[in-house]
Amino acid sequence: MLIRLGYDIQFDLPAITPMVALLHIHPSREPDLLEPDVLQIDPPIDATEYIDGFGNRCTRFVAQPGRIRLSNSTLIADSGLPDEVNEHAREVPVGDVPDNFLCYLLNSRYCEVDRFSSIAFDLFGHVSPGWARVQAICSWVNTKVRFSYPHARPTKSALDVYTERIGVCRDFQHLAITFCRAMNIPARYATGYLGDIGVPYGGPMDFSAWFEVYLEDRWWTFDARHNTPRIGRVLMAVGRDASDVAITTSFGEANLKHFSVVTDQVQADATEEAVAAASSIGR
């Protein structure tokens, strides 16, 4: 399956503003790219790339005052398979969690693990550990929390979601991640493209958040917002929570003026045309 990816994000900046963008696909998906994954910045500006401590490909630059446009269009090959499910995936005892994943057991800004120990144990202590427990957490969050765009806010933490029971995709994942960590299951926040392949949906595309859990011997994708295996996720970044992997972090005032995301399945025979179209954008 081929998926056309892209975005067009525009800010008005009242002053010189340093920015960090996590707008590339994750290094783990780079082998699947059929077109270059180039972050276009208009007006053109010097930008540098680096890999952050979580393994994400970041872009940083200092934007001039006025309008700035970040855009991209690329093409990626995807398995076309839904998120993998393995009900036999076992919980990994903390003592066996790889060193560099221990940090995904700890507190972070939006995941107050230290306030959820008892709550999580009361809710999920009776569920058998491993895949079933994570699935129970996902289903609980999916059932108890209601999706609502107007109820998003930047400071909303897992505890807020737990009491308010309403929010956007990041809120669902923060709560589920916090429950997992409180049960000693490594869990990390993920952000990327998720289209409407295979599901009825009429709304505008957006980036999406989901989360990953370390079971058996690897990370698995879970999504407390949709709570069903989905086709066509393209990972951009992972981190402890949304604070680590904001699509853009602006160190100063930045007023969003336009935001659109493309993530469309394209036919194989449309590839060549797509590549042409995409590369023309990139010129």
Add this chain to the structure above:
Amino acid sequence: MLIRLGYDIQFDLPAITPMVALLHIHPSREPDLLEPDVLQIDPPIDATEYIDGFGNRCTRFVAQPGRIRLSNSTLIADSGLPDEVNEHAREVPVGDVPDNFLCYLLNSRYCEVDRFSSIAFDLFGHVSPGWARVQAICSWVNTKVRFSYPHARPTKSALDVYTERIGVCRDFQHLAITFCRAMNIPARYATGYLGDIGVPYGGPMDFSAWFEVYLEDRWWTFDARHNTPRIGRVLMAVGRDASDVAITTSFGEANLKHFSVVTDQVQADATEEAVAAASSIGR
């Protein structure tokens, strides 16, 4: 100057408990060691070491039920000079902060930068940037917050400290770090040994927390708790906040039964004797 360092920490564990300890001195201070820095675990147990994402030397092990004792005694050479002061150290524009330090501008569990933007700007926006501004932050926190052991609690965040105005050393640093980050100054939490060299003090030794700020071209030590240059800090770990660098993190119940820390200046001619004494402990 020579400083004898050590600790004796004992827990009672009701069950098998995975633990992570940050009880080694920081790799940056290893060249100063005059004796090995060995974490003794009694009863003996397999432990492994690793360097975490922040550059700290960590020890992990799975403890058996019952009493566990973590202890150490080592000797280190120290400059004997107080924390360096450079009133001319300039603020680094965010665009010039090294890639791997950008994370020290973000939110973390106990440092809700996203809730402090306006507060910090109101308080410190008028102070000239660079060293003076960080010093103003330190002095503000030092003046406004009162030290009190009984007012410590594990979930206390910078916002709690800001409203309650009371706490322990970690609380002072969390608030100061949050103010710095809200002013776009990279700041990180530090933990280590700090004795009473050069200051009148009668209480028992303890580990201490301070913080580091990136100015000009390097990290500088600040301490909102004491707010005066001190002699004899020995760094153990740095991180985004106390969540990252807990002395010990237990994944399960762990009841602290004994806790003592040694950090004493020793005479040069006492070295050999000290080395002998220390190594006898380690046997």
Add this chain to the structure above:
Amino acid sequence: MLIRLGYDIQFDLPAITPMVALLHIHPSREPDLLEPDVLQIDPPIDATEYIDGFGNRCTRFVAQPGRIRLSNSTLIADSGLPDEVNEHAREVPVGDVPDNFLCYLLNSRYCEVDRFSSIAFDLFGHVSPGWARVQAICSWVNTKVRFSYPHARPTKSALDVYTERIGVCRDFQHLAITFCRAMNIPARYATGYLGDIGVPYGGPMDFSAWFEVYLEDRWWTFDARHNTPRIGRVLMAVGRDASDVAITTSFGEANLKHFSVVTDQVQADATEEAVAAASSIGR
């Protein structure tokens, strides 16, 4: 000056729902009424009235499932004068505050006075007590907080407003009230009609919130949202905070389907016609 007052509020109720409404004008304004102040309930239902502990005229009833409409139209005489200003009004020492107003010095749900003592003293301790200090509080809140309907939420407290610096009229008042109480000035939340008499305004009418402060020997009107004397306030209720004086409190799910408020200056020679019109609604 004559002011036509009214509202039309409609809910869909999935089940039998007990409700309390504070939709009458305050007893202190009843002498000014030129038409009866009748809460129309459709479909008609038994309702009873009572005066709550704060002196407000409340209506309670048990609504049947389905649509319920609460409406009213009445006419009131108003002085046409702006909120009274008395820059010489002195602060009342706590020892002299009347017994029944001491409760307006305490904590309430959205006014966490216990978390604001130091913040308030730092900000307003240097301002001379009395009117000037309250005015300084009002101006600070008015300047620092930005009005935004989408940023309202039911659980938002003064501390949230203080950190987020954005909200609706109730949020402005909660923060100002909390500052006042933290400075030992009795302050209470007020809700009522506030039209656009004398001010340019194009938006739809709404109920409004302001607050009252006890100085010298009486309560005075302040409004941290508008921060300028206004004409045509008609008080409906006072209480410790928005929790006490919600326009409607539903004990169960209640989905708001329509909400409109009328508060228009009418010409004196239109009175008779207005009375006729109003009473026809009430039939």
Add this chain to the structure above:
Amino acid sequence: MLIRLGYDIQFDLPAITPMVALLHIHPSREPDLLEPDVLQIDPPIDATEYIDGFGNRCTRFVAQPGRIRLSNSTLIADSGLPDEVNEHAREVPVGDVPDNFLCYLLNSRYCEVDRFSSIAFDLFGHVSPGWARVQAICSWVNTKVRFSYPHARPTKSALDVYTERIGVCRDFQHLAITFCRAMNIPARYATGYLGDIGVPYGGPMDFSAWFEVYLEDRWWTFDARHNTPRIGRVLMAVGRDASDVAITTSFGEANLKHFSVVTDQVQADATEEAVAAASSIGR
């Protein structure tokens, strides 16, 4: 049964300090008094009494700088019966709750009812309404929360207790009250004397907190801290939460220097002697 009641509370005040004390027994218990219930203030000072909005007998005065001592000794007759239990007490539909008790369904400072709707319903929605549900709430809190004096703090709210699961008697009651209100059951905070009659106890006497719930046609005593019917409670005050009924509220700094409470069962034949002893104190 006769119970000797009393207290000796001493503060050091750095400045003139207005104070309100709720140190009298509740008017509902006055008929049981065998000796006058006189609040002694040393040095003597003009004090006035009033009944607050919740029906409590309050004392207010303006204390001079220096040491102030509040003391009392009185004697009361008690039924000697444990808290009444009525498992058949039915829940009162909100529509039938008396007007003046509706306020005990609302939010208050330490009882964030608006954040507990879903939590309470998940935990207690399946329990049959009425006495059984309140008892289930009490038992849940009693089981899940651990008593610990050092974990008290003035700003601790029900949500804090729910996440931290540790606290003192006021914390237990705040959480239970919040659960009740979230289930539409009127609940109010109560404070008073509670000795160790009939229970093994070796600690020093203290005032205690419990709570009252409106079921059937009256208020009933519950106690999430002890969760068993107790003998010898003597009510002092009721309110929405601890903010309303603090034993003493000081409008300024007040450093507690001594605190002791007496609540001892005395033999009937000791009455006369007791009266004599008590009145000698009062002289």
